[in-house]
Amino acid sequence: MNKKTGIFSKIYIFIIMAFFYIPIIYTVIFSFNSSRSLTHFEGFSLQWYEKMFNDSTMMQAVFYTIAIAVLATVISTIVGTITAIGLSKSNRIVKIVVEQINSLPIMNPEIVTAIGLLMLFSTLAVKKGFMTMLLAHIMFCIPYVILSIMPKLRSLDPNLADAALDLGATPWQALTKVIVPQIMPGIVSGALIAFTMSFDDFVISYFVTGNGVNNISIMVYTMSKRINPSINALSTIIILIITVVLILINVIPIIKDKKMKKENERI
Amino acid sequence: MRQFKSMAYPYIVWIAAMIVVPMLMILMYAFTVKGNDVTTFRFAFENFGRFFSDAIFVEVLKRSLFIAVVTTIICIILGYPAAYIIAQVQGKKKMILVLLITLPMWINMLVRTYAWMGILQDDGILSTILSFFGIEVKMLHTSFAVILGMVYNFIPFMILQIHTSLTKMDKSLIEAASDLGADRLQCFLRVTLPLSLPGVISGITLVFLPAVSSFFIPKLLGGGQFVLIGNVIESQFLTSGNWNFGSAISLIMAVIIMISMYITKKVDKGEHMEGGRFN
Numbered sequence: 001m002n003k004k005t006g007i008f009s010k011i012y013i014f015i016i017m018a019f020f021y022i023p024i025i026y027t028v029i030f031s032f033n034s035s036r037s038l039t040h041f042e043g044f045s046l047q048w049y050e051k052m053f054n055d056s057t058m059m060q061a062v063f064y065t066i067a068i069a070v071l072a073t074v075i076s077t078i079v080g081t082i083t084a085i086g087l088s089k090s091n092r093i094v095k096i097v098v099e100q101i102n103s104l105p106i107m108n109p110e111i112v113t114a115i116g117l118l119m120l121f122s123t124l125a126v127k128k129g130f131m132t133m134l135l136a137h138i139m140f141c142i143p144y145v146i147l148s149i150m151p152k153l154r155s156l157d158p159n160l161a162d163a164a165l166d167l168g169a170t171p172w173q174a175l176t177k178v179i180v181p182q183i184m185p186g187i188v189s190g191a192l193i194a195f196t197m198s199f200d201d202f203v204i205s206y207f208v209t210g211n212g213v214n215n216i217s218i219m220v221y222t223m224s225k226r227i228n229p230s231i232n233a234l235s236t237i238i239i240l241i242i243t244v245v246l247i248l249i250n251v252i253p254i255i256k257d258k259k260m261k262k263e264n265e266r267i
Numbered sequence: 268m269r270q271f272k273s274m275a276y277p278y279i280v281w282i283a284a285m286i287v288v289p290m291l292m293i294l295m296y297a298f299t300v301k302g303n304d305v306t307t308f309r310f311a312f313e314n315f316g317r318f319f320s321d322a323i324f325v326e327v328l329k330r331s332l333f334i335a336v337v338t339t340i341i342c343i344i345l346g347y348p349a350a351y352i353i354a355q356v357q358g359k360k361k362m363i364l365v366l367l368i369t370l371p372m373w374i375n376m377l378v379r380t381y382a383w384m385g386i387l388q389d390d391g392i393l394s395t396i397l398s399f400f401g402i403e404v405k406m407l408h409t410s411f412a413v414i415l416g417m418v419y420n421f422i423p424f425m426i427l428q429i430h431t432s433l434t435k436m437d438k439s440l441i442e443a444a445s446d447l448g449a450d451r452l453q454c455f456l457r458v459t460l461p462l463s464l465p466g467v468i469s470g471i472t473l474v475f476l477p478a479v480s481s482f483f484i485p486k487l488l489g490g491g492q493f494v495l496i497g498n499v500i501e502s503q504f505l506t507s508g509n510w511n512f513g514s515a516i517s518l519i520m521a522v523i524i525m526i527s528m529y530i531t532k533k534v535d536k537g538e539h540m541e542g543g544r545f546n
Contacts, residue, residue, distance in 0.1 A: 013364065086276070116293050
């Protein structure tokens with residue numbers, strides 16, 4: 001690459017990044033605004049943070065979001081792992097059919113999945129609220145878990161489990177001591193995807209919830225009709241947590257690598 | 268080993284109940300009209316007839332498709348160069364750039380869309396800047412705001428998809444082309460671009476699909492008057508409670524999405540064949 005295009009590239013990337021981050025920076029700045037305005041910054045204050053923590057509907061939404069995300073992640077990771085292992089030993093036709101149906105919630109527009117579940121729950125007369133939202137989240141999380149585990153299972157040597165069984169391991173031991181450790185990276189990334197999908201979900205939650213059970217997305221949607229800077233305060237906290245976690249995830253392996261190298265040098 | 272097979276059975280029951288049954292319900296409701304009770308359902312195309320004979324609904328459908336197509340095109344035009352530049356960068360810098368693009372995706376979409384409401388407001392920061400140049404335009408509650416919101420939310424998918432296909436590409440092909448006398452533009456048009464098309468295609472899928480069905484972006488940035496097909500489905504289910512008509516509309520939307528995906532894939536294949544002829 002010659003120098004001239006280098007400068008153009010840098011400017012272009014800078015503009016794109018500005019486009020990405022201006023709304024985020026805007027949110028952070030206006031969360032500290034001393035007035036209600038979303039357009040004029042009138043002075044520094046922490047009042048919106050205070051209001052946020054005292055707002056019971058907001059705190060409830062945060063609680064429901066986290067509770068559902070944690071439960072949905074744990075359940076869908078366990079079920080997804082069990083199913084993926086089962087599928088890898090099933091015959092071809094079962095495997096293909098299940099994989100096809102499994103990918104439907106990923107391929108379909110969210111709103112289609114949402115109305116399907118809404119009609120299902122209403123027809124069965126399930127009381128809408130925490131339970132229906134949790135069931136819906138488990139439903140759309142499992143496919144992602146299975147999808148991220150299947151490639152790991154495909155590259156697994158099928159003789160490994162057989163060897164364990166021949167050497168006297170019980171099927172349970174073969175499973176937990178041989179298969180699961182081998183596919184752990186897939187399980188972990190599946191769980192991570194499940195957690196973020198659940199944490200960020202709006203469309204499906206919006207359709208299947210009821211009785212005042214809201215998550216953060218639904219709350220922002222319903223509150224956005226009137227200006228409420230507390231949303232900015234909450235957003236800022238979410239942005240902060242996500243940024244720190246993402247940086248840690250990306251930096252820790254680098255630090256570990258460096259430490260390993262140093263230790264290797266010492267040896 | 269075979270005993271592990273049964274581990275998939277519970278999930279088969281689960282998908283039958285949670286995925287297959289809801290899909291069948293959408294089909295059933297779409298092709299029936301409301302009766303007094305379940306037994307009086309009858310097979311009918313009335314829901315579809317009502318949709319296509321009503322000028323308002325057809326208008327909404329056209330607008331949704333227009334907005335989604337424009338969003339997708341802008342995402343390609345703006346996203347391709349960005350992906351291309353990032354693909355050239357190496358090492359730590361590349362990792363940071365990819366991280367910077369993925370980071371906003373982890374932040375709740377509604378939160379990010381809400382931020383644009385403040386920026387685009389009539390006396391907001393953007394209109395203040397524009398008024399320095401003597402430009403007075405209303406931005407919030409226009410198609411511009413909706414398209415902007417969609418591009419903002421969906422462009423990272425496009426960039427990442429194109430970036431992946433560009434980095435996977437065999438670099439020696441470009442070297443070979445330039446050794447054989449192709450200049451940089453030719454290298455790009457004849458080698459890089461055709462090889463990155465699969466990335467563009469999957470990017471289109473990831474942008475067009477949510478753009479056509481989105482309903483909170485038009486609601487937040489387009490205002491109450493700005494209705495897209497997603498908003499119609501929402502109101503059929505949550506306000507007027509007409510499941511039959513709502514199911515029919517979502518079926519129409521799903522079919523349109525399938526057709527567009529099919530065309531996109533066809534075009535992709537066609538271009539490959541053309542490339543084959545040139546080679």
